[in-house]
Amino acid sequence: MAAKIIVVTSGKGGVGKTTTSASFATGLAQRGHNTVVIDFDVGLRNLDLIMGCERRVVYDFVNVINGEASLRQALIKDKKVDNLSILAASQTRDKDALSQEGVGRVLEELAKDFEYIICDSPAGIEKGAMLAMYFADEALVVTNPEVSSVRDSDRVLGILQSKTERVVHGIGPIKEHLVLTRYSAQRVAKGEMLSVDDVQEILAVPLLGVVPESATVLNSSNAGSPVILEPESDAGSAYMDLVDRFLGEERPHRFLTEERKGFLGRLFGT
């Protein structure tokens, strides 16, 4: 089976790309799929921190591209989950460190060993982001229910539909998935936040998952453990569902409506 390359992108920063990349890759690996997750944010690497392997980074993505290290040397095997490897970004300030040819070469080599290659895109639409998108077969577009994030997602969708290898070479469109993060059903109910239906109507991208705003996300990144490894938590279980749905299983969307409050809560709000 050919490897599937999936980019996690958003345009806007801080919406949850790395959190999503880490949990999505971990979830795929937990379900027995050999998975690698790559940090494309050259100069500002963070995926290693979220995955909790920052002290084990010896060689990085750019070292492999430049032939200074082999893939085997640079890939970090996850300690918590089998079938999962991480390729860290370089901390170089050279913004031309990634080249299309180099990235393509590394992805091709990875495709021999892995079923899923997850590309964690940097924010923005500069070179790193363009290259994270370029070779993708599918895209998770991470969006917050907030105006600037939705607009940036639309912009990124435009790029996915015009500037990627599949499209440029006429192979076919990239399969797009919407991942709505930091969702607060309570604020949606009050009319203070765009609802999942609103965002879907605006962007017209099939919904893969809704991840609620959750204190567990910060706790997990503090600890360097992807939030999906907290399956009892709301965000963790949302990511579990998301991964199952991606793999073709039916999972109803949760966390879309407000939890029932007691009488006093309803009377006065909180």
Place this chain on the structure above:
Amino acid sequence: MRLLDMFRGREKQTASVAKERLQLIVAHRRSGGLKGPVYLPQMQADLLAVIRKYVEVSDEAVKIDVERDGDLEVLELNIVVPDGRL
């Protein structure tokens, strides 16, 4: 509706404002923005060539703008000819 809201009065729902604003922006981008149809640059070059058969003008002499006014698209063509050349 919560009890306190009844005294405060219902303020305008900001989410619906956000939705309307975003729908406009997204529709605009997906229709190709103000760049207009893809043939515009070629048309601009052709027009320039035709004008140059009669009068000497610079490369920036022909300006084309597309504006959208509701359902109506307006193609605005501006030709600048230097003083005394007409």
